[in-house]
Amino acid sequence: MHTNISLVELEHLLEFAPCVLYKYVLFPNGDGRLLYVSAGSNDLLGLHAKDMMGDIDNFWSIVYPSDLERLQAEDNNANQQGDFFVSDVRINNPAKGTIWIRLSSKPSDEFYEGHQVWTGYMVDISDTKHLEAELEERARRDAMTQLWNKSEIVNALSEELSRFERDNLPFSIMLMDLDHFKAINDNHGHLVGDDVLLKFTEIASSQLREVDILGRFGGEEFLAIIHNASQEDTMVIAERIRQCVEKTSFTEGTTPFSITVSIGITEVKKTHKQTPEEVIKRADNALYQAKQDGRNTIRFR
Numbered sequence: 001m002h003t004n005i006s007l008v009e010l011e012h013l014l015e016f017a018p019c020v021l022y023k024y025v026l027f028p029n030g031d032g033r034l035l036y037v038s039a040g041s042n043d044l045l046g047l048h049a050k051d052m053m054g055d056i057d058n059f060w061s062i063v064y065p066s067d068l069e070r071l072q073a074e075d076n077n078a079n080q081q082g083d084f085f086v087s088d089v090r091i092n093n094p095a096k097g098t099i100w101i102r103l104s105s106k107p108s109d110e111f112y113e114g115h116q117v118w119t120g121y122m123v124d125i126s127d128t129k130h131l132e133a134e135l136e137e138r139a140r141r142d143a144m145t146q147l148w149n150k151s152e153i154v155n156a157l158s159e160e161l162s163r164f165e166r167d168n169l170p171f172s173i174m175l176m177d178l179d180h181f182k183a184i185n186d187n188h189g190h191l192v193g194d195d196v197l198l199k200f201t202e203i204a205s206s207q208l209r210e211v212d213i214l215g216r217f218g219g220e221e222f223l224a225i226i227h228n229a230s231q232e233d234t235m236v237i238a239e240r241i242r243q244c245v246e247k248t249s250f251t252e253g254t255t256p257f258s259i260t261v262s263i264g265i266t267e268v269k270k271t272h273k274q275t276p277e278e279v280i281k282r283a284d285n286a287l288y289q290a291k292q293d294g295r296n297t298i299r300f301r
């Protein structure tokens with residue numbers, strides 16, 4: 001069925017639809033002009049259509065400066081290619097605060113002063129962007145402990161090594177491995193094993209500072225990056241964690257049990273370039289030594 005719609009109804013539709021339609025032209029000197037903006041801009045952008053059409057700077061001024069540069073580069077690129085334009089940017093809507101909008105347009109069959117007019121829409125994509133950010137964050141974390149996962153903690157170590165090359169401030173890493181953890185699973189069950197891992201996460205986190213970084217390196221192995229700390233400083237932290245773990249009493253039903261942890265430490269202090277793998281290897285050798293020396297102890301390399 002074909003429905004006729006009057007101009008008044010169309011204006012009403014454009015005012016209340018959750019999007020903004022626009023016509024845009026980009027001149028060869030890089031200046032842009034909005035030839036038409038629908039009334040929905042009041043709500044979506046917090047800007048009147050006539051103000052945007054009068055001066056496009058009114059629109060540019062609400063786009064985050066870091067996103068504006070990208071938006072204009074993408075705009076130029078799309079114009080050169082002459083096919084399709086899409087860009088997601090953050091804007092500051094005076095009434096709503098920061099929101100993400102998507103601008104998408106393509107060339108129309110219309111020309112303005114000899115230049116092709118692009119027709120497009122803008123729409124609020126804040127929900128999608130927040131979900132995306134949440135999923136990205138989740139992918140970087142270990143699902144059970146919520147600590148950084150292995151690849152993130154190795155990335156963090158790599159960044160710390162680059163920072164070290166710039167400012168030469170020493171730092172250390174600790175590789176912590178729960179002792180005889182297989183026996184805990186075997187004797188008390190996997191779920192109790194999981195609880196132990198969570199409790200260990202809590203203990204280790206509570207002994208570290210905000211600036212330190214803790215990640216789950218493997219099943220019952222954890223890696224901590226201790227910022228701006230010598231081997232001696234790190235020994236003090238490691239000993240606090242070791243003692244705290246040893247003193248913690250766990251219960252499964254009515255059976256109390258305790259656990260211990262072995263810790264390997266290495267300090268990054270040499271000025272020559274080191275890879276994360278080399279640093280982890282040293283900490284792993286120290287951890288191996290701690291296990292060899294009877295566990296529930298700390299060694300360094």
Ligand SMILES: Nc1nc2c(ncn2[C@@H]2O[C@H](COP(=O)(O)OP(=O)(O)OP(=O)(O)O)[C@@H](O)[C@H]2O)c(=O)[nH]1
Nearest residue numbers: 177178179180181182183185190191193194219220
């Ligand atoms: N409950 C639980 N167990 C895990 C998890 N990840 C790994 N494990 C277990 O951790 C145990 C590690 O055992 P091993 O590598 O033999 O080491 P260990 O028994 O701690 O012995 P040492 O490290 O030599 O003191 C294995 O039985 C794994 O199944 C987990 O997420 N939950």
